[in-house]
Amino acid sequence: MKKILGSAIGVIVALGALSTAGAWYTGQQLPEVLGTSIKKANEDMAKTLPAVGFSATVELLSLQQQLFSSDARYRIKLVGSLDGEAPANFEWTVTDHIEHGPFPLSRLKALKLLPVMATSNYALERSPELEKWFAASQDGAPLQGQVSLGYDSSMQGDMRLQPLQMDLDEQTRIDFSGLNIDFDTTADAEQIAASGVMDSFKVSAKLASDESMRLEFKGMNLSSNTRKGVSDFYLGQNEVRLQQIELQIGENAPILFKDFVQRDETSEANQQLSARYSYDVGMISYQGTDIGSSQMLWTVKNLDAAALQSMVELYGTLLKDGKVDSESGMPELTDAQTAQFKTDLEKLLAGKPGLALEKLAFKTANGESSFSFGLDLNKPVSFDLPAPELAKQLIAQLDAKLRVSKAMITDVIGVQATLAGETDNEAIAQQAAMVGEMASGMAVASELAVLQGEDISSSLHYANDQVTFNGKQMTVEQFVALAMSSGGGLAGMAPEAPAEEMLLEESEAESPIQ
Structure with a gap:
């Protein structure tokens, strides 16, 4: 012992x-x-x-x-x-x-x-x-x-x-539950991991119209896992989740955005950066009625890291020196800075960068509509070319697709009528279906869209000074002529179209959703 x-x-x-x-x-x-x-x-x-x-x-x-x-x-x-x-x-x-x-x-x-x-x-x-x-x-x-x-x-x-409760001025008040962030880094912050939690953040204000406004964020969780790349940019993933965003104007019922998620991811290969940015809303709700969910996804690719770093540093210097117009956002460049910017831009374009809105979607109970857009760029022979020739050399290819679900149109019109106080479900369904058919008929008649099953769709592809529009090949001049003539025809149809007979008049007059 x-x-x-x-x-x-x-x-x-x-x-x-x-x-x-x-x-x-x-x-x-x-x-x-x-x-x-x-x-x-x-x-x-x-x-x-x-x-x-x-x-x-x-x-x-x-x-x-x-x-x-x-x-x-x-x-x-x-x-x-x-x-x-x-x-x-x-x-x-x-x-x-x-x-x-x-x-x-x-x-x-x-x-x-x-x-x-x-x-x-x-x-x-x-x-x-x-x-x-x-x-x-x-x-x-x-x-x-x-x-x-x-x-x-x-x-x-x-x-x-x-936590704090503070009046910023006579019109604005903040109520904040507090924010806790935990982090873990390696030497020289080469790798950073972080997570955070916030219960609520509320801003109450009086608008210029003398109406009150309340914006509240509830149930936030954030996470980050990044590392410093060869280019000195941080690579990896970041995510912000919110259980609910609530917006109320005046005495109107609040609009609720439930299960909001924002993610971004940055990667690097061969001295070029790529990134993805997504925004998801699980459900948009008004007056206790669920309207639909939404999704947006952006991507960028082939960004020359050195050129981008130089451009960021130049812009930062201009901001610091007060050389950026506060209204237009346009910088005031010296001759040397203009030459530097041009050199960086040429290097950036030489990497053939691309920007894409891969998906912008809205989904209701019975349908989903979406839009996508992609643009790939090239380095032109010279920036002193005439505008049409410069645009032709700058744009390597362009793609755009639109798909509108007739079922989604029906759902939205139905929700609008319900929120306006309509109670005859059969009449609401009939009128909503008529509006969907009218929309598809006008789009197809204008030659700006085609009907694929129960979807109204339109597609555009441009490359090598040629356009493919809804499956038909044509020159740029032919496409412009088609768009102008079809647009004019569509506008001319508007007064004669029996839209006012098909839409629910009370819904259109009283509904808060336009």
Whole structure:
């Protein structure tokens, strides 16, 4: 028994000695580690923030060291504007209680037993400029968190935005439940994984029309898993999920967007970037009636990474210098910047980039309509060509497809009538079916669409100065002539078309959905 007790005491003493030695080592290394981290952060922000019109710096104000912990203060300066107006200046101070490794007390309390170099407990410091924010957060630090630094320079931690209720001005109020974000990064942020949770964020405002407006986001979850590619762009996946988005104007019933999901994915191959962006709404609902779901998917491909990086940096510089018009968004370029932009654009086009709206769809109970569009580009021989010849050389190919489901038209008209108070389901169904048939008849008569089964469809393909429209080959001039003549004919049919006899008059007059 004495041997066991002696061994246990020996282990405790050894761990205590190891902890003390580790704490002393951390204390000796801390100034250099902080200096390196701050320098790297400033370099990274100098590369990325100008692209969105901002610049930021971090400065170490003070560092007080003890054996097992240290206390630091940082100053963060932020200058910039998102709308191109006069830049705003922000200056925040952050306090940081740093627990020395290898076994910081806060980690031991949380049963995190892996050794780390240090654990940072940071919080925004109160100041006169932030008094309103602190007061709205029940007088606690509105921004705070914890970060543990590993001996391999990896970081693991969290950031917490506290709940707040704040009047931005006399017309606008914010109610925020708070946001928690957990993150894990490798050395130099080469790989970043993050996840976050928010219960609700609500904005209430009075509009210029003197009506009230309420926009509320509920049940948000976000996740991110990215790594830095060869081009210095971050590659990987990001996702944001919202259980519900609620929009209400005046005394009208709110419109609900349920199960919203936004995803993006970026990849890299042969110094070229590709990306996918998708937006899904599980159901759109009004007055308790489900209307339909929607989906949108964008893709870009073959973006020369070096050229894109140069263009982003140039635009960031222009934003920072106030050389971007706030209304038009057009930059003011010097001759040297114009030459640089032209060189980057030529390099970008030489990679044959492509942009596509792969799917824009709306689905109801009985039908789905969709639209897609794709554009592939080429590098022209010269940008000084006449506009028609320049367009011909720029566009490698163009594809567009439209498909409208007659069943979806019937569903939408039926929902509109129901929301307007119509109760005769048989009459609603008959009138809705008539509108669907009328729409398909007008589209086919105009020669702008064809009927495929129960769908009204139209397709366009362009390449090598030739157009294939709804399966028929023609020149660009012939297609333009067809579109103009068909459009004019369609417009001329409008006064004579018995649409007003087919649509439900009360539905058209009273329905909030137009």
